[in-house]
Amino acid sequence: MPVVHPPAIFLMGPTASGKTGLAVELVQALPLEIISVDSALVYQDMDIGTAKPEADILQQAPHHLINVIDPTQVYSAAQFRSDALRLMAEITARGNVPLLVGGTMLYFRALEQGLSGLPEADASVRAALDLEAAEIGWPGMHAKLATIDPDTAARLQPTDSQRIQRALEVYQLTGQTMTALHQQQAAETLPYRLLKIALQPSDRAVLHARIAERFSIMMQGGLLAEVQALLKKYPGLHPDMTSMRCVGYRQTLAYIAGDIDEAEWQAQGIVATRQLAKRQLTWLRGMDDTLALDCLGDNLYAQAYQAIKGFLDTSN
Secondary structure, eight states, rough: OOOOOOOEEEEEEETTSOOOOOOHHHHSSSSEEEEOOOTTTTTTTTOTTTOOOOOHHHHSSOOOOOOOOTTTTTTOOHHHHEEEEEEEEHHHTTTOEEEEEEEEEEEHHHHOOOOOOOOOOOOHHHHHHHHHHHHHHHHHHHHHHHHHHHHHHHHTTTTTHHHHHHHHHHHHSSSHHHHHHHHHHHTTTSSSEEEEEEEOOSHHHHHHOOOOOOOOHHHEEEEEEEEHHHHHHOOOTTTTSSSSGGHHHHHHHHHHSSSOOHHHHHHHHHHHHHHHHHHHHHHHHSSSEEEETTTTTTHHHHHHHHHHHHHHHHHH
């Protein structure tokens, strides 16, 4: 009998696409609990520059994985995956459905696909393998691979130098075969049935205007004072820390240091946010099985509600 996985929902989109507002509306009408998928919202005391939901909104629609570490600490994709899986299991046990909301696409990918255990290429190892191949030939290297990792060798032609080299390199670097590492990653596959909603703008210029307006509001709303307070509260903070590389904070630190003036601070903050949105949209276009909804559409909530309601009805 096939395993029936519980449902979960991804609500993804670029910055300023209205993800939070839509999620808050959805949890009022459906049995959902929000898990934040945002590498900036994990930091406490970083509220204005991250567009963190206000306290009244968080009371109305609680978000998991907000304010979990201080700005001097590091939060990895692996830590996110571990925390998210634990929370998803708890939410499911309560009879609700996890609604994962955010724009940190690396976190979404890590959660859905697991974290690859394959190492980065190593030039010295590859050079040594090339020298060995020059002596015995790639068929000889293939035969060597067959004694180490017969399953991978069986999939490769004896002349497939690139893949043979990679499989031998992985074994030398990790002490594990390519087959074993792929099996470990496969075991990390997310045990949920997913509905993946991607908010995408029908007009990029409108999104850009939203971004500009939002950054101006942040500046007027106390972003400078927030960063100054962070520097005072956390004396070890510096621009190279992960938290301070978040969009808006890096530019504010440069303004505080006197490296840029106020006009440049605003312009650079807006440009950096637009670049972030562009990267997020590129990730979304490369994702499979997504339901794309126009984040600028008048009927966005109705479309999202109907899609989720239909998805949940088929899960029961």
